[in-house]
Amino acid sequence: MADAHSHAHPHTHPHTHSGGDAHAHAHDVSKHVKVYIAVFLGLLAGTVVTVTMYYVHFENMAVTITIALFIATVKAFLVAGFFMHLISEKKTIYAVLAATAFFFAGMMYLIIWGRGEVPRGTQYWHGRNTEQPVDVRR
């Protein structure tokens, strides 16, 4: 655990800036600045890739959605991990986030559950696929 690590070296880890060891060593902070710049470039690259992909137009929409959301998730991990220092945090914060992840997943599951509860007689009853675009130029 990062937590144990920071206890072992309370003054060499700039990410444990939780107050008591606020005087992080300049050398460590400078090293982290390089990481921040690298993450920044990674985020920009991810954005460029996502947008380029849109212009390329994959035939399969599912592939497009999967790749776009995968890149977004990687970017989210970069921001949360490095800018928000989650790669080395205290247990309390991990506990809070574990609870959040649990409830978030539960909320997302409600969508799947809700999909099965469509009023009888509506066009979505039987889960009919209506992906075919309607031609409005008639």
Added chain:
Amino acid sequence: MDIPYTVKPRPDTGLFNAKVGIWLFLASEVMLFGGLFSSYIFLRVAADASTWPHGLLNIPIGTFNTAVLITSSVTVVLAWASLKLGNFKKFRMYQAVTILCALGFLGIKSIEYKDKFTHYEVWMKPGKTLNVHGADVTRVTGHLEGSPWFWETKTLAQKNLQEVTFYPDDHHYATPRVKHAGGAGGAEHSTGHAAMKIPVGDIKRLSAFVPKHSTYFGIYFTLTALHALHVLGGAIVIAFLWGPGGKLWRTQPERFTNRIEVSGLFWHFVDLVWIFLFPVLYLL
């Protein structure tokens, strides 16, 4: 009485209190935006393909705004690192960039909103059609002469108009997209097309791209406006700490650094939400 654990870590959590506080708040924010994202997915998956617009948002502008927000996220963390190194001047320089980015983001978003408020769709009455680019259609998107804001069907009657002058877009969002045709976001600016006159009596519905235009714009404006409010709130806090709030640095530098960290955590969260909003609303 002094507030406890503003600098010193609390023995049981190992953290100064504000940090636990901001993470609890961010956890609630995850649920707030998560609920809206799940609504988006639910609405999108259940929507008929002809009712879900594609390509109505300006992708180059959206991409640029994404880069602006990413830049502000790195300057926030660099500002905090500068304080850790004891360099208050550099901190102010970085946070000034952050504030400019925040204002830039909101300014660009406002321009995007304005484009939507002046961009229209017309639905024709049964049996009535329009000839757009050589095809007879029952729905058309485009711009009204003079680019008025927020017109709706009843505005036409209120203004006692007999006909409206309309500049149709290249492409209606519900028609199948031809591969590589006109690039993405081609419907955004269409003023190059010939104007057409539409008799008001033939119009069933007229709507700008506002929340009540469709489910898509309902959820688009809900998500982006809530996000923009977060940008505004974060910018106000960062600007306060950049200006008058900065006095604390002289008396309690560690406490001030912690405040910057906490405001930064909020700012990164706002960036994180946009990382998902951008592809979901603009690209998919």
